[in-house]
Amino acid sequence: MTVSTHLPVGAEAIRDKGYWLAYRFLILRRLSQVFFLSLFLLGPWFGIWWVKGNLSGSLTFNVLPLTDPFIALQGIVAGHWPEMTALIGALIVGAVYALIGGRLYCSWVCPINPVTDAASWLHRKLDLPKGWQPKRGTKYFMLAMVLGVSVLTGTVAWEFVNPISMLHRGLIFGAGFAWALVIGVFVFDLLLARRGWCGHLCPVGAFYGLLGNKSLLRVTAQKRAACDDCMDCFAVCPEMQVITPALRGKDADTPLILSPDCTNCGRCIDICSVNVFHFTHRFDETPAPGRVRDRTNPAPKVGKAA
Amino acid sequence: MSATLTQPKNPARRRFLQDAARGTAGCAVAGMSLAWFVQDARALPDRAIRPPGALPEEDFLAACIRCGLCVRDCPYDTLVLAELGVDGAATGTPFFTARDIPCEMCEDIPCVAACPTGALDKELTNIDDSRMGLAVLIDQENCLNALGLRCDVCYRVCPAIDEAITLERRHNERSGHHAIFMPVVHSDHCTGCGKCEKSCVLPGEAAIKVLPIRVAQADQAEHYKRSWEENTPLVDEIIDLPDRLPGTGTDNLAAPGGFEPTFKLPQGATTGGIGQ
Ligand code: SF4
Ligand code: SF4
Ligand code: SF4
Ligand code: SF4
Ligand code: SF4
Numbered sequence: 001m002t003v004s005t006h007l008p009v010g011a012e013a014i015r016d017k018g019y020w021l022a023y024r025f026l027i028l029r030r031l032s033q034v035f036f037l038s039l040f041l042l043g044p045w046f047g048i049w050w051v052k053g054n055l056s057g058s059l060t061f062n063v064l065p066l067t068d069p070f071i072a073l074q075g076i077v078a079g080h081w082p083e084m085t086a087l088i089g090a091l092i093v094g095a096v097y098a099l100i101g102g103r104l105y106c107s108w109v110c111p112i113n114p115v116t117d118a119a120s121w122l123h124r125k126l127d128l129p130k131g132w133q134p135k136r137g138t139k140y141f142m143l144a145m146v147l148g149v150s151v152l153t154g155t156v157a158w159e160f161v162n163p164i165s166m167l168h169r170g171l172i173f174g175a176g177f178a179w180a181l182v183i184g185v186f187v188f189d190l191l192l193a194r195r196g197w198c199g200h201l202c203p204v205g206a207f208y209g210l211l212g213n214k215s216l217l218r219v220t221a222q223k224r225a226a227c228d229d230c231m232d233c234f235a236v237c238p239e240m241q242v243i244t245p246a247l248r249g250k251d252a253d254t255p256l257i258l259s260p261d262c263t264n265c266g267r268c269i270d271i272c273s274v275n276v277f278h279f280t281h282r283f284d285e286t287p288a289p290g291r292v293r294d295r296t297n298p299a300p301k302v303g304k305a306a
Numbered sequence: 307m308s309a310t311l312t313q314p315k316n317p318a319r320r321r322f323l324q325d326a327a328r329g330t331a332g333c334a335v336a337g338m339s340l341a342w343f344v345q346d347a348r349a350l351p352d353r354a355i356r357p358p359g360a361l362p363e364e365d366f367l368a369a370c371i372r373c374g375l376c377v378r379d380c381p382y383d384t385l386v387l388a389e390l391g392v393d394g395a396a397t398g399t400p401f402f403t404a405r406d407i408p409c410e411m412c413e414d415i416p417c418v419a420a421c422p423t424g425a426l427d428k429e430l431t432n433i434d435d436s437r438m439g440l441a442v443l444i445d446q447e448n449c450l451n452a453l454g455l456r457c458d459v460c461y462r463v464c465p466a467i468d469e470a471i472t473l474e475r476r477h478n479e480r481s482g483h484h485a486i487f488m489p490v491v492h493s494d495h496c497t498g499c500g501k502c503e504k505s506c507v508l509p510g511e512a513a514i515k516v517l518p519i520r521v522a523q524a525d526q527a528e529h530y531k532r533s534w535e536e537n538t539p540l541v542d543e544i545i546d547l548p549d550r551l552p553g554t555g556t557d558n559l560a561a562p563g564g565f566e567p568t569f570k571l572p573q574g575a576t577t578g579g580i581g582q
Contacts, residue, residue, distance in 0.1 A: 043378070056398075057373030057422055065422055071371045075423065078368035080361075085422035086371065134332075141329050145337040153344045155367040159398060160344050165372065166390060169398050173374055176389025178397070 009124065009235045012273035025266030032108040040172050054169045055109075056159070057089060065089035069097075070207040074150040074158060094211060102212015106198060106205050107265035111168050115182055116198045116238075119189035124235065132193040136241065139199075139206035146203045163197075164204060195238055198263075209260035216281045217264055221246040221255045222288045226274040233268040233277070243268060247276065248290075255288035256280070351394035352521050354401040355439045355498060357385055358409065359418040359430035363520075369425035372398030379420035382410045404500025404516045409438060411465050411499050434466065439498030440522035441471070441491045441514055449506075449513035451487050454478050460502035460514045461489050469495035471502065489514060493523060 007015075013022035020027075040058070042048040052059045057067045067082075067089030075082055082090075097105055106113055149157040159165060163185050166178035185197045198205055221227075224247050233247070234240045242259035249255060269277040280286075350356075350363055357376055360366050377385045377400055384407045388395035395401045400417075402409060411433045418426040430436055441460075443449055450457035451473070464471045471489050478484040489502075491514075498516050506512035 049378070052378045053373040053375045056371045057375065059375055059420075059422070067371065067373075067422065075368055075371065080365060080369035080423070080425075082369065082371075083422060083424035083428070086424075089422060135325055135329060138329065138332070141333040142336065145333040145340070149337050149341045149344065150368075153341055153348075154364060155344055155348060155396075156371065157340060157344050159372055160347050160396065161340065165398065169372065169374070169387065170389075173377070173387045173398075174389050176393070176397070177391030178389070181390070 009232050010271055012230060013232065013271050016273040017275075022270050025270050029108055029265060030114065033111065033114060036109050037111060037168070037171065040168070044172055054165065054172050055111075056165050056169070057086060064092075066093050069094040069211070070204055071156055071159060073207075074147065074156045077147055078150045078154045078156060097208055098211050098215060100212070101215045101217040101264045102208040102210065102260060103205060103263040104212070104215075104217065105208045107263040110164055110204075111171070112164050112182070112185060112202075113198065115167075115186050116189050116195070119186045120195055120238065123190055123194055128191070128194070130194045131191065132196065134193070134196070134200040136200075139201055139203060140210075142201055143203040143206040143210075158203060162204065164202075199238055205263075213260045214282075218280055218282045218284070219246075219257045219262060219264065219266065219268060219277050220280045220284060220286075220288070221249075221257065221276050222278065222280070222284075222286055223274070223276045224249070224255055225289050225291050227272075227276050227291060228274060230273065232271045232273075236267045236271045238263055238265065238267075249288075250290040251288075253290065256282060256284065258282070348396055349394075350396070350401075350518070352517055353403060353515075354388070354393065354395040355404055355409075355500060355516055355518065357400055357402070357417045357426055358411075358415055358433060358436035358438055358497070359421075359426040359428070360438070361425055361427055366425055367396060367399070369423050370399050371423055371425075372400075373422065374398075374400065375420040375422060376400050376417040376426055379416040381412065381416065383407060384409050385417060402500070404439075404503040405512055406504075408500030408504040408516075409497075410501075411436075411497060434495075434497060436497045436499075437519060439500070439516040439518050440493050441496050441498065441500075441502050441516050442522050443489050443491065443514045444517075445508075445511075445513040446488075448508060449489070450508075451489055452513075454481065454484055454486050456487060457507055458487065458489075459505050459507050463501045463505045465499060465501060466495045466497065470497070 010022060039051045039060075040054060042050055043052060050061060055068060056071050057065070059065055065085045065088055067086045069090040072082055072086060072090035146158045161181070163178075163181045166175070167182050170176070170178040170182075189196050189198075193200065221243070227247060233243055237243055239259070239261040242257050242262045245253065245259075246255050246257045264279075266279065269275075269279065348363075348367055356363070356366065357380075361369055372387065374387050377387055384402045385400045386393070386402065387398050387400055390397040393401070413433060415430065415433050415436075418428060418430055421428075443452075446452045458473065461467060461471045461473055469492065471491055473487040474490045476486045476488055478486045491502075498519070500516040502514045503512045503516050506514050
């Protein structure tokens with residue numbers, strides 16, 4: 001087999017930028033995930049009831065109602081028009097994600113994300129085969145399927161199996177055998193399909209992606225000319241197909257990662273030793289020259305990156 | 307001929323159609339599995355009682371987002387969210403087990419007030435109107451009162467004592483000269499709070515249990531009229547018997563609207579009339 005020609009993923013970034021800058025957004029994301037989870041746990045564990053409920057629906061400081069808009073939508077198509085409190089809650093949550101970044105939910109809030117990130121990390125360490133890779137867009141089919149089943153059965157269908165609420169509710173209210181589902185997602189991502197759950201199947205992620213299709217917060221590959229083809233960003237990105245158009249674009253192409261699949265996790269920003277990426281807004285028009293290609297610097301085969 | 311068939315004119319279009327067909331088929335399979343699972347998992351066990359004001363079960367599963375706010379605001383920790391594989395109710399939906407902690411029938415109904423979706427119906431403003439279930443004296447062989455003792459505990463704890471549960475006095479056939487005070491539940495007042503079940507003195511299972519209305523109550527027989535409840539004629543406006551008003555003799559001869567017989571009674575026969 002071919003000898004590995006470059007350092008392990010992330011080694012260059014740590015060498016050139018130091019540990020903090022190489023892991024900044026990962027650490028911030030974990031803190032954010034812990035923060036949102038502990039808000040919900042303050043009540044049951046310490047009796048501080050700032051936030052009641054769970055990610056499906058909650059009440060903060062007894063005034064602010066929040067509702068998961070995807071769950072509210074399933075309820076509506078199942079035939080129940082919710083009361084004002086739940087509607088307002090869904091509108092608030094929906095508006096925030098639509099405005100800032102849809103799949104921000106995935107990277108910064110969702111409790112399953114650390115699970116699938118761990119599976120992906122272990123997958124990389126063990127150098128396992130990619131496994132089953134469903135077509136891009138499968139998760140949108142899943143989304144349509146879930147809404148269809150909600151209509152047919154007249155229930156909030158995804159909540160019967162949703163590992164996100166199983167885990168989150170399980171931590172707050174008691175899990176029963178919900179752990180099995182979470183372990184199932186981990187094993188699926190580790191052994192059966194690399195990045196399979198969040199990248200290809202989860203209809204919740206698909207919903208938030210569509211919701212934030214026009215959202216403001218974007219990663220840009222503005223300094224793409226500096227890319228040295230180490231491919232580390234492709235290795236760590238949970239949705240690596242979103243990087244290509246921005247990073248490999250010509251001068252005229254936008255360096256913004258505009259795909260709704262991007263979770264705004266910022267891992268590409270961390271891992272790039274030459275700082276190609278940074279966070280910006282979708283109207284940022286700073287010129288971003290593409291890379292000069294010639295025979296000594298040919299375009300890499302992106303598809304084989306991982 | 308066969309060559310033109312095996313060589314697609316437009317490979318990209320063919321691939322697109324194949325992908326779309328496979329995607330649709332995959333979704334259909336996943337969708338049917340999910341639908342099957344939902345149908346299977348939605349069955350509500352008889353011992354799981356929904357909170358006050360809960361919509362009928364079909365509507366409830368469309369409405370409840372499983373947030374647990376009702377659970378949090380229940381001051382007696384009556385309500386719990388169902389856990390996967392442990393409690394039979396759909397995972398994450400609220401219910402209570404009467405034998406563990408019954409509903410205390412809070413006057414302000416905080417669980418209903420907390421529900422953001424209307425899965426617990428805000429139309430319910432008087433807790434006495436709630437119908438979480440219906441108590442049934444299910445074991446009439448072991449209930450102490452049924453054996454002729456005066457336990458009466460379920461009767462005494464009932465928040466609607468003498469309305470939801472009454473003690474019906476019966477003859478004790480076994481001893482021959484004692485009475486049995488049977489606890490009898492009345493559906494027009496029982497809220498299904500479960501306090502009776504909780505406090506039944508028997509060890510283990512209670513002799514009186516709250517069951518969901520759908521299990522506890524049969525449909526009324528349509529053809530059977532309860533004359534003591536409804537005092538309307540069987541067939542309207544067809545049979546109208548003449549009114550008998552008091553008058554001379556049994557035959558009402560002098561009364562207005564009275565019935566004039568076609569025959570004449572012999573004189574003196576009226577003296578033997580009933581009630582004379
Ligand atoms: S794709 Fe689904 S499970 Fe994964 S992080 Fe997003 S919402 Fe959570
Ligand atoms: S009425 Fe009171 S005791 Fe009964 S379930 Fe609601 S909050 Fe709990
Ligand atoms: S508060 Fe309403 S929506 Fe939330 S769990 Fe209870 S019944 Fe369901
Ligand atoms: S469940 Fe029992 S205690 Fe509650 S109202 Fe009915 S008969 Fe009374
Ligand atoms: S408490 Fe139990 S044993 Fe006593 S009378 Fe009621 S049902 Fe019978």
